Amino acid sequence: MSVVVDALGKQCPIPVVMAKKALAELQTPDTLEILVDNEAAVQNLSKLAASCQLPVRAEKTGEKRFSVTMEVSAPVRPAEETVCAPDARGDLVVAVGSNCMGNGEETLGKALMKGFLYAVSQLPALPKTILFYNSGAYLTCAGSDSLEDLKFMEAQGVEIRTCGTCLDFYKLKETLAVGSITNMYAIAETLAAAGKVIKP
Structure with a gap:
């Protein structure tokens, strides 16, 4: 309990x-x-x-x-000093256009993408937004191996947005498990306004 x-x-x-x-x-x-x-x-x-x-x-x-x-798992003695850092989100936008990272073997590509999203969740400055489109939409839906990492980031204020057209195309809209649905105009606006964009 x-x-x-x-x-x-x-x-x-x-x-x-x-x-x-x-x-x-x-x-x-x-x-x-x-x-x-x-x-x-x-x-x-x-x-x-x-x-x-x-x-x-x-x-x-x-x-x-x-x-x-x-x-x-064992008794913990937290440090006496309590420091509250300011918001850790930067002006970085991550654009994920596939459920695989790189070109080559699909199994390896999926494993690399899972590792990449976990690594992003551990960055000192989190992204402001992560955009998912094309087959990247699979990563925000039920069954994705990255849901826990994405929910972890969303809870810290990272905007998780998935292309609605892509969800419809892959018949995934009913299984979206994290974040919100967006459109291509909003994706273009977000990318244009970003201080830095990373595309894995």
Whole structure:
């Protein structure tokens, strides 16, 4: 049974302070879930988990509602200092036009793409937006191996947008599992306004 900390309505550093107190009180392996209502809290709780070397998951569960889950396998002593960093999103846009990375063997390409999206989720400055189009649409739908990483980023404020025409073409619209549906005009606008674009 997980320990739940309700930090809804609390601004930084309060959610981090509440999480640290809960971590210090855990004496046996357990799951700690912190509920918050802003992306900055998700980012700072994720950094707290990393500093304690704890596996962490973050997910957007509703409008302005997020869940951050830490897996605690042994007693933890978080550092005394509580630092709340500013929003970690930069002006980077990632454009994903395929469910494979590079040209060649499909199995390898899919594995590389999964690794790439995980690596993006661990960047010090997260992208502002990740766009998915053509067969890249498969990556935001049920069955994708990257859903957990994408949900983790979405919970920290990264915009996950998938081309609606592409979802229709591949008959995937009903299985979209993360982010929102967009159109080609909005994709063009987002790319044009980006400070930097990466296309894997």
